[in-house]
Amino acid sequence: MSWIIWVGAAISVIGLIGLLLSIVKVNKARRAGLSDEDLRISVQKVIPLNLGSLFLSVLGLMTVIVGISFA
Numbered sequence: 001m002s003w004i005i006w007v008g009a010a011i012s013v014i015g016l017i018g019l020l021l022s023i024v025k026v027n028k029a030r031r032a033g034l035s036d037e038d039l040r041i042s043v044q045k046v047i048p049l050n051l052g053s054l055f056l057s058v059l060g061l062m063t064v065i066v067g068i069s070f071a
Contacts, residue, residue: 017053
């Protein structure tokens with residue numbers, strides 16, 4: 001049953017990478033010197049990536065907890 005822990009950890013790492021990617025994208029948009037409207041549009045494009053990555057991280061951590069409970 002320890003494989004459940006490793007699968008959950010891998011899912012969490014994928015989510016963490018997605019969160020870091022969304023941070024980099026928003027930071028790049030902020031440094032580009034865009035107008036307020038363009039910055040808002042670029043941030044709105046990153047929101048699905050951010051929420052999906054957060055969901056993957058939570059799902060992975062829940063999988064790890066389930067794996068620890070079964071072990």
